Amino acid sequence: MSFLDASVTVRRPRFQIQTELAVEEGHVLALIGPNGAGKSSLVEALCGLIPIDGGRVVVGGTAWEDVAGRVRLPPQQRSVGVMFQRLALFPKMTALDNVAYGPRSIGASRTQARHAATSVLERLEAADLAGVPAGELSGGQAQKVGLGRALAVEPDLLLLDEPTSQLDVATRMIVRRSLIDVLRDFTGVTVVVTHQPMEAMAVAGEIAVMEEGRITQRGDAKELQLRPRSAYVAEFAGVNLLEGCSTGDRVEIAGGASVAVANAPRGDVFVAIDPNAIALHRTIPEGTPRNVWQLGITDIDLEGDRARVRMTGELTLVAEITRAASTQLRLADKGRVWATTKATQVHVYPR
């Protein structure tokens, strides 16, 4: 049995969570998914703030909740540290008192609690914030204190709900770095809810995708990138995802297009194409690339020296090329382009 072994059903009038979640000791799992997928509700269920309607939550061999066995520990009796989405720091207490609140609540003396809080803040390089009231902290500072408060109780299960959301890019990097540092030494199980692909990949060894209350896919970053199983995951991993029917060397896509593939399984398949593996041309390309589609450019996103080009026609694709190539091809003028890719660059896997 895994250290965290949960099977959670939560029923609400508008949606339902039904999911299994097992994570080994010392591991970090990123939980991603669209808004309203139930990620925050799952966090609340794991820490005991909302009751589950079915299943169980077992951590380190202890049943925190078991509907069949009529076990339900209140949040106070669960060894859990939560960093809430909007932090919920105690606004009038200082940063130090916020972090010391947990240890003090579970039996430490005032001195011990402050000592523990000081050392946690030091680990997060936030010792200078100790005396600042939480209501006066900046976004990044507050996030660190929120993380410190969750860590200070030395929990078996650490739940981080969007730990770097609502931060500017520079601050996000700083908070993320201290998060990575801290999690490296953390021995319990960590579940990080996030919307950011970079964060999920940087912080967690494994990523679980939650859509409409269910875990729809789980794997490491590579797995998600090579074989996304939903439009959300494809978008998250930044790859093109098509669905179709395969004959082994050709996939017929719904909508009429077809994709040449190599050594593919037959039947209903997903087709994943890395945007970097797509080349663009203004004239019909020479030679014999196996896949050529004439498509219209809908828009272009510039990111650093890369350009992400969205095109639509018999199928919809995103290509990623260098900014220089984009300028040379005058893609800003929109219009039609030929998109090509090699059959060997196309990943095909059963649906």
Next chain:
Amino acid sequence: MASGSGLRRPRGEGAAPGIFVALGCVAAVFFLLPLAGLIVHAPWSNAIRELTRPAALDALRLSLIVSFSSLLLSFVFGLPLAWLLSRKRFPGRRVLRGLVLVPMVLPPVVGGVALLTAFARFGLLGAALERVGITLPFTPAGAVVAATFVSSPFLIVVLEGGFSSVDRRLEGAAATLGASRARILRTVTLPAMWPAISAGAALCWARALGEFGATITFNGNIQGRTQTLPLDVYQTLQTDFDGAITLSLLLLAVALVVLISLRGNLRVR
């Protein structure tokens, strides 16, 4: 051209409408005039003699005891009730909430009669209380009961609003950190609703201090036992207008001292 710039002031920063200023001034004068009258008419030369009358001193002492006791009782029983009304769903909650409001809208003298039907010897609970040696009508304890009956709703209503306004996520966060319910209430909930506590306490105490109708009906007007300052003002007024003014000023002064100290706390938010 800059000619139009003067007209483009953002809304809300322009001059107040004249009619509002005029009506507002009338309201201000309406509040100020009676207070000015008290001060102008006060027989300042006799003030010390009036205020050191035994009856006046008794009334002052009793008023302070009664108003603060009733504030304390309102907290002891009203805080839990306000919490239940705000946080728990139970059958009859709406009825109970309405019931709490009744003393606020009931004429106090009717409240006094109602208290007699409950706690007088012939009342619903009076005989039982008598048997265990508790008599409420025409006693100082009865004055506290009457004042609490009319004043505690003010505290309960404001505290209920206070409990509802507290950010529940903070309480949830405290629970996940291992804090017991009592600790959460003490360290998170009550500090967050401090403005409501202090405003509710001010309203409740002021209502108890001024209580007249229910007290005189339920307890009569016995010097040293049930005669509070408002009752003394009323009795003195029958024979001695100047004395009544002096006592009124004393009541005003006591009220202002307490309210200003509570308002000072209010501003902390």
